[in-house]
Amino acid sequence: MSNVAIVSGEIPPPRHDTFLAAVRKGYFATPGAAAVTSVCLALIALAVWTVFRWAVLDAVWSSGGPDMCQQATGACWAVIAARWRLIFFGLYPYDEQWRSALACAAILATVVVSCFPFSWSAKRLPLVWIAGYGVFYGLMRGGFLGLPTVLETQWGGLSLTLFVFSTVVVTGMPIAVCLALLRRSRLPVIARTVAVLIDGIRSLPLVAILFTAAIIIPYALPHFLVGDKLYRVIAGFSLFFAVYQAEIIRGGMQALPAGQEEAAHALGLNYWQTMSRIVLPQAFRHALPPTINQVVITFMETSLIVIIGFFEVMASGNAAFSTAEWSATYVEVYVFVAAIYFAFTFTLSRYGAYLERRLNVARH
Amino acid sequence: MSTQSGEIAVDVKSLAKFYGAHQVLFDVSLSVAAGEKIVICGPSGSGKSTFIRCLNKLEDHQAGTIRMLGTELNEDLANINEIRRDVGMVFQHFNLFPHLTVLENCVLAPMLVRRQDRKAAEEQAMLYLERVKIPQKAGSYPGELSGGQQQRVAIARALCMRPEIMLFDEPTSALDPEMISEVLDVMIELAQDGMTMLCVTHEMGFARKVADRVVFMDKGRIVEEAAPSDFFDNPRHERSKLFLSQILGH
Amino acid sequence: MSTQSGEIAVDVKSLAKFYGAHQVLFDVSLSVAAGEKIVICGPSGSGKSTFIRCLNKLEDHQAGTIRMLGTELNEDLANINEIRRDVGMVFQHFNLFPHLTVLENCVLAPMLVRRQDRKAAEEQAMLYLERVKIPQKAGSYPGELSGGQQQRVAIARALCMRPEIMLFDEPTSALDPEMISEVLDVMIELAQDGMTMLCVTHEMGFARKVADRVVFMDKGRIVEEAAPSDFFDNPRHERSKLFLSQILGH
């Protein structure tokens, strides 16, 4: 900037700094900043080198068995080579695991498709999900076209994790919106009761809820309503997700000036229109980072369904190393499982950041 | 629900309004015939905004009755929605929807409430945006507009609903004189179309030219209510005299 | 950092400002002597708010220089804070702190920035609140005030810092004429105390009475800059003539 002589006042719009200039400005602006940057870089380099040596240089790859691993100072990836199918597919029958893989892909495709803005309409989204779940269920469960039936109790691994996760979010979100709206209801009795309900449920450990859904609910429901354990557990999990998400949405609503609702009313929009077009879109915008938080948490918490006997990824990983020959390789298996989790949750985080940027246009 | 001239569009009787224990409106009564234009003025904090906010039930009142277009504003749900559909309002603080573009702000209600199709709604919205001189900002978000531009969008948005009664709360406060006269021209046109208008404003020029009556409020009461010529040239009440002397003096 | 009359308080040279690729200020230059009162006017969206927001660096400019009280506004943080301490601003949208009472809004900066003790700060704040006629609302929260009351608080808050230069962005937009004249009186008093003022306003009465110069902006440029008498009676530029004809006409 500064003293550029400008005759007409018509100057070209400012261009962004070059990459190098941006780096210098952002990271090496002052001696202090430069020092901090250097120290950080050195630490990062050290960490990367250590990990690299362990995970790559000194590692035993698929060829070695447990005995070779015992000698090696690095990672023993042989366990993954030997047991990866267990980790990815759990107890799903060995010869049918291609179905599980396809089903997994179907769910992933559904998630990806519904992440694109063009499918965000009240008509398209349910269609996409119904189709996705249809394919998933058909493949996983089988029982037609000569595919042997595989019961829900045998489902496992990544496809189960993804199935539980996506179902919980997809069904939990609408419940969350309802709960949030009820919690803000004008009617004191409803608002209070829902508040107690939300506080009550979110105070419970998820394990207790899953356990209740799996074991105790059958006692409390008439027989025809009991259904399969997996779906009961998903229902309980959804409710759990919903109460958390409801509070997040309420937080987002709290950030809106009252004038917004008033303006909508003054235009004659009814309650639902006001909520769906004015209040919720803005509330979601304010609540996006915590929402992503909650979704990430939910993804990781799917690992708790092991408590009621489902072999999702984490449990399969546990089973993978706790045999006589692989019991020393738990670090490798955990790193592998962590990498799987990281791949998904990190993608979710980046998607959240993308959404934030996209929705940010109008912030003032 | 259409009103012919001569019918009573707004009928307020002995209205009282409290915020908690703090009373801000005292025994306000006002009757407005369909097609009439009322200008409400009065010192800051005298309850003008509160009064017109009561008229479409954005605020609950604690005593008295309000009848809009023949329907009493009470606890009847359907009524309130019907009324709001036919009563437009421009807010003192604009209250644009920041997540929607200017155009979307304008077509939202016509599409949802009046069930217009998008194309018709957009065409009509562009018409009003042109009238308030900001068609070029149709694609911008409210956060990218200057104060005056926002106010004009707020006016266009309310007009897009083609309401029978319009409530304006200082619709020209953020505008420059030039734009004020443009906006007032729009309002005068509307007035000539027979729309009932209640307008909180201190544009005395507008009051003189358009208003059928001027209502002067102070401390939550209607102090004086008169034809503009009477009001300006011959105010009866001490308070009004003082007020007018200040205006005309400065 | 005190300025004697005759010194240059504000010196802007060839200022250019973009929002993204959209240029809103073009080659704006203006020099204001200490103690001078400038009125800035112009149609809505012409860049008035943007211009005065650049003066205390609420917006970055992309070309040109700004010197306030002798210090250039550049990337140096310390400068900017020093400058802002001595440059008060009243926003078009008030921007009161909604979590603080009116009184707390007014004493916050004097206590934190000027290191006044609470008692002195509160006394002074009450003084200014009395001047803008709302001492009784000292304990209320901004959300409980009418539009005009909020605007008055905003003015009082800025004054409590006793700045050397005041930037007003439409300080009377939400006020009724009576209150406008009160507020203008306050401003005139300040003007007589020798405060440098830049005021975006369309109160031409104020401009005539107080301003040393009127600056007329259009489409991001300063179109005309003249003493009020010249400006009103004898505008040189076509655009100004049009603008004035509208004002005086309506």
Add this chain to the structure above:
Amino acid sequence: AAGDTLKTVQARGELNCTSGDGNFQGFFEIDDKGKWHGIDIDYCRAVGIAIFGSDEKVKLIPISWAQRFPSLQSGDLDLVIKATGWTMSRDTELGVQFSTPYFLGATQFMVHKELNAGSVKDLDGGTICTAGGTSTERLIADYIKANDYDIKLVSFEKNTEASAAYFANRCDSFAEWGPVLAARRASAPNPDEHAILPDVLAMEPEAAAMRQGDDAWVDLVNWVIAVGRIAEENGITSKNIDEQKANPKSATVAKLLGVTPGIGNRLGLSDDWAYNVIKVIGNAEEIYDRNVGKDSPYKLERGMNAPWQKGGVFVPPILD
């Protein structure tokens, strides 16, 4: 409901038995192909074979420790065979019924050799890592208290973590069941640095658990366990069973293998059920050796788990 579990199972065409929510070495483990095996699994299969003649009708339901008793009571399970110790509180308060024990679990200690500890006594002032919620934990606590040692016990959720803590030197000793200790030591980076102390804590009897009130069902499970031992006593294995059946060397063997009637209808089964079980699963010794003994990676001595003739404590009931 109680009283007719066998009929329910037969009507359903499926036996619901336990597997795990993870691995429990030697007792239930998943192989590379996702199939369960282990001692507990073998007994589940044995019960299934006894009822249906083949183990295809056995549904191994993955279930966590906490879930096993409620699932049993709610009827989701017909039988719990999941390394479950026979304790008084479970037997009385919980309303479950135990079979005769099929395994005796011995708790032992692994120590760092550098400590030169000869017995638990030498660990005085030290720390022991173990898996929590197991009977091992309780036994050690009891043992330490009884001997008045100043030893600290740190328990973990799983023995994987407990042993990792031990190997990291967080603890002076790692206490667990024999099979687990053996496996961990074998797979340690340098097995020679660790020793297993001679101290053996009181054994825990592992037994199958069933709902209270169905005596016939308990009988059936008891006899499924028993036939493995009777077969061992008589030298019958899965390999030589057909010769033995063709040519029974004693009245007991003849009865056992269904050559002469009696073993079946008294339990409501067919007379060849024991034959089927042994043919597929093997006798008690085979089960032991395959899963934790000399044919397994654990190479555990049979010790107490042997029949009385071989220095163990097990005595089968009499088949008459």
Add this chain to the structure above:
Amino acid sequence: MFAVLRNRKHRDIGLQVLFIGVIVAILASAVIITRRNLDAQGIAVGWDFLNYATGWTISFSLIPYDINSSYARALAVGFLNTLLLAALTLFLATILGGAIGTARLSAHRLLSKIALVYVQFFRNIPLILQAFFWYSVFTHLPNARNAYNLGELAYFSNRGFYLPGLNIERGAIGLAVLTAVALLIVGYGVRRFAVLRRNDGLVKLAGFVILVVAVAGVLSSGRIAETPLFDLPVQRGLRIAGGLELAPEFCAAVIAISLFGASYIAEIVRAGLLAVSRGKVEAGLALGLTGSQIFWKIRLPLAIRIMLPTLTNQYVWLVKATSIGIAIGFSDFFMVVANSINHSGQTLSLIFILIAGFWAINFSLAAVLNAVNRAIALRGQNVR
């Protein structure tokens, strides 16, 4: 009939009655059916076991406990451990999360990048694996005999950290903490609602003195007789004795949960700060407030009002995250319950106790924070 429903008041009443009715009906039928089913299957939910001795040890306990103690006492030990862990981790996670969330928005590129990496890293790796990692860090310190030694005052080893302790009974220490908290709350109330606002400095000083005296009094009442006030750790045999022992399990749990929680709180703080409208910050700038003054006096107070529901959510969640302790051998409430289930087999009763315990903690936490949320809500409506 229809007209009655169109009236807002009547409809409101009707809706609320209906709502309550449905809820009561669901609950009642659930209770009745459960009763019937449990009876039919002869399942008794017993509580007797609570009085029986557990027979197992707990490695970390704030109250006396040994293997002859009852289940009830074991559960109390676990409950207190969880309380302690929760209090510490909430505190640390809030401070760290606040700092990182703020740094995320910093103009300083490096700072914001580091904060971003922090969030992405700690948020996206399952807590249990992080707990394992920190635990292994602590267990890879030298053993007790070779412990790092800080001037004979403190020792750092893989058996734990040993710091100088106080020879004061634990009960008294707990009481002192409670006293301090209670006094602070009272003090805040007095400051907020009383007329004492003028002589701020003096009032603060008086309050501080009262606080110190009260806490010291409570503490001295718990002095263990005939011991020095300070209890120094000493090396002895296989381990270090005396002093304040911080077990590696405890340290790993605190650090893992705090770092993990901080990454989530950081995002919440960031969202809250972003939701504060720019105009408010600009107003602060225009008044000459410095960046930190604006942050503390304007942005943060406004952001807190926005993020409180979400923050409450996260707190409640974090309290439950303490149950990760089970994986690394810290005896939190969940671990004690799980062990009790395995030992006694009383699953239903113990799950109920688990629910009740977390319910008690979290419900009080949420109730307090919700009350704060209501108390500090912005007043009036035309705030822009």
